[in-house]
Amino acid sequence: MMTRVKSVITSITGCAIFVATAGVLALMATAQNLPKDTLQDLPKPPAQPSDEAWTFINDLKAPLWGNGLGWSPRAVAAGEADLSRGIRVDAKFPDSEGLLKTAYTDLADFCTAGKIPTNGSFTIETVKAETQVFEAYRIEVTADRCRILAADTEGIRRGIFKVEDMMREVVGPFLKLGTMERKPFIKSRISRCFFGPIKRPPRYRDELMDKVDYYPDQYLNRLAHEGVNGLWLTIMFKDLCKTSVAPEYGETSERRLAKLRQTVEQCRRYGIRIYVFSIEPTAWDAQSPILKRHPELGGKRIGNTCTFCPWSEVSQRYLYESTHFIFSQVPHLGGMINISHGERRTNCQSIVPATSNGRSSCPVCAKKEPWEIIYKTLAPMAKGMHDANPDTTFIAWFYMPQDNPLGDWVYELPKHCPEHVTMQFNFESGVTKDVFGRGRRGADYWISTPGPSRRYERLASFGKNAGTPMSAKIQTGCSHEVATIPFVPAPGMLYRKFSAMRELGVSNVMLCWYFGNYPGIMNKAAGELSFEPFPATEEEFLSRLVQPEWGGAF
Numbered sequence: 001m002m003t004r005v006k007s008v009i010t011s012i013t014g015c016a017i018f019v020a021t022a023g024v025l026a027l028m029a030t031a032q033n034l035p036k037d038t039l040q041d042l043p044k045p046p047a048q049p050s051d052e053a054w055t056f057i058n059d060l061k062a063p064l065w066g067n068g069l070g071w072s073p074r075a076v077a078a079g080e081a082d083l084s085r086g087i088r089v090d091a092k093f094p095d096s097e098g099l100l101k102t103a104y105t106d107l108a109d110f111c112t113a114g115k116i117p118t119n120g121s122f123t124i125e126t127v128k129a130e131t132q133v134f135e136a137y138r139i140e141v142t143a144d145r146c147r148i149l150a151a152d153t154e155g156i157r158r159g160i161f162k163v164e165d166m167m168r169e170v171v172g173p174f175l176k177l178g179t180m181e182r183k184p185f186i187k188s189r190i191s192r193c194f195f196g197p198i199k200r201p202p203r204y205r206d207e208l209m210d211k212v213d214y215y216p217d218q219y220l221n222r223l224a225h226e227g228v229n230g231l232w233l234t235i236m237f238k239d240l241c242k243t244s245v246a247p248e249y250g251e252t253s254e255r256r257l258a259k260l261r262q263t264v265e266q267c268r269r270y271g272i273r274i275y276v277f278s279i280e281p282t283a284w285d286a287q288s289p290i291l292k293r294h295p296e297l298g299g300k301r302i303g304n305t306c307t308f309c310p311w312s313e314v315s316q317r318y319l320y321e322s323t324h325f326i327f328s329q330v331p332h333l334g335g336m337i338n339i340s341h342g343e344r345r346t347n348c349q350s351i352v353p354a355t356s357n358g359r360s361s362c363p364v365c366a367k368k369e370p371w372e373i374i375y376k377t378l379a380p381m382a383k384g385m386h387d388a389n390p391d392t393t394f395i396a397w398f399y400m401p402q403d404n405p406l407g408d409w410v411y412e413l414p415k416h417c418p419e420h421v422t423m424q425f426n427f428e429s430g431v432t433k434d435v436f437g438r439g440r441r442g443a444d445y446w447i448s449t450p451g452p453s454r455r456y457e458r459l460a461s462f463g464k465n466a467g468t469p470m471s472a473k474i475q476t477g478c479s480h481e482v483a484t485i486p487f488v489p490a491p492g493m494l495y496r497k498f499s500a501m502r503e504l505g506v507s508n509v510m511l512c513w514y515f516g517n518y519p520g521i522m523n524k525a526a527g528e529l530s531f532e533p534f535p536a537t538e539e540e541f542l543s544r545l546v547q548p549e550w551g552g553a554f
């Protein structure tokens with residue numbers, strides 16, 4: 001059976017993506033060869049549906065267990081505890097902030113869906129216990145009791161969801177007797193709201209400026225069950241931060257901060273932390289009054305912009321105060337993901353392409369090593385954040401999607417990482433593959449060619465040797481190969497990605513850009529694959545993944 005499952009799922013990967021890609025290429029080739037007047041005769045594509053027509057949002061808001069569990073009555077089997085006469089929950093785990101309320105409610109909803117009385121005698125007990133890492137848990141099942149043990153609320157949450165999955169696996173109100181332990185090796189699993197607006201062309205919408213709730217409870221509940229523990233959303237220092245260097249910034253700060261705080265607290269109830277995403281420090285407008293007051297903030301003027309030069313005292317103060325402000329103003333943020341090179345003009349190194357071995361033309365930075373310019377920019381940002389809230393992660397994302405080889409300086413970055421910084425690179429950019437007999441190099445991003453690229457392997461190995469925490473940027477549900485669908489069900493390809501991450505010592509994953517984040521089997525696969533014990537083979541993983549979904553049909 002499993003061989004068949006694997007071959008079906010793998011063939012979905014191998015074919016669907018390439019058929020889709022080949023189809024698009026064929027269409028493009030055909031269109032290019034057509035005379036102009038023929039192109040004008042082609043029917044126009046249908047209009048985009050309005051936001052109000054997005055009925056999938058109602059699907060995401062629907063109760064997770066609303067359709068029942070589809071169990072048929074059966075007798076308890078050998079080696080199982082019997083929960084059919086009902087359970088009682090003994091919530092012993094100390095939870096002064098009530099963070100686990102949503103998880104206990106979900107367990108009650110699950111029992112309702114499975115017709116399990118919640119005033120019975122089988123006890124499900126949550127207990128505080130020592131574990132090795134955050135989110136780790138242990139489950140002990142005996143004939144009359146299931147104990148879920150963890151050191152933190154999020155371990156308990158994962159344990160409760162696992163107990164639900166264990167019942168779904170055996171297709172009834174029963175739990176296999178025995179003990180199991182799990183702990184994550186990927187500590188941050190960061191996705192993004194599927195229908196959150198983008199602060200980019202053509203509409204430049206900012207979710208912190210409207211009153212829409214992009215994080216309804218049952219949507220968050222779905223993400224939490226899939227192992228997502230972080231979501232990112234876009235900010236800019238100019239909109240949000242009040243500092244001594246740029247007091248004119250942050251005009252709408254209060255309104256944005258209020259929505260950000262609300263979002264953070266909403267998601268936190270489901271064990272999901274918010275990470276602010278930015279491309280900072282933004283290069284200065286050449287006419288900026290801030291730059292006029294402090295010319296040392298500027299590096300190289302190009303057209304109407306001037307790069308941010310990090311070497312002055314005032315530059316350092318601006319970077320420190322910006323992140324310190326955000327993380328002081330908004331408690332419980334998870335951290336920051338900052339594109340530190342590769343997209344838009346930022347500091348003086350940003351004008352040197354990732355594929356170049358040239359030097360910055362800023363007169364100050366020209367005398368520095370490229371890694372020093374990056375280091376000098378990141379260090380105060382990470383320190384400002386960390387001083388305001390030590391329980392945060394600063395992810396410096398080097399967005400270098402080029403398929404051409406990178407400059408030598410890039411490989412120096414993981415060897416010189418500032419304190420409190422995790423370095424992130426694209427997992428597959430630079431991958432190679434033979435396609436129809438021709439060698440190809442891939443840019444960003446790929447599910448059909450799971451990576452890692454040789455480039456990522458080298459960067460991660462330098463990071464490992466230097467003790468630099470590493471993150472991988474991947475696409476989880478779908479990629480540019482076919483981005484117009486919720487997800488491509490090819491979890492075997494994620495097994496290959498996470499298996500390589502584990503070997504390379506990668507500890508964080510950014511799961512998506514604006515797409516590829518719809519809840520479903522691919523998110524769930526990424527969540528499962530982030531935990532030890534890691535399945536020994538792809539077959540074993542697929543079996544583990546589909547058992548709760550397929551139950552008796554497996």
Ligand SMILES: [Zn+2]
Pocket residue numbers: 298299300308309310348362363364365366
């Ligand atoms: Zn400079």
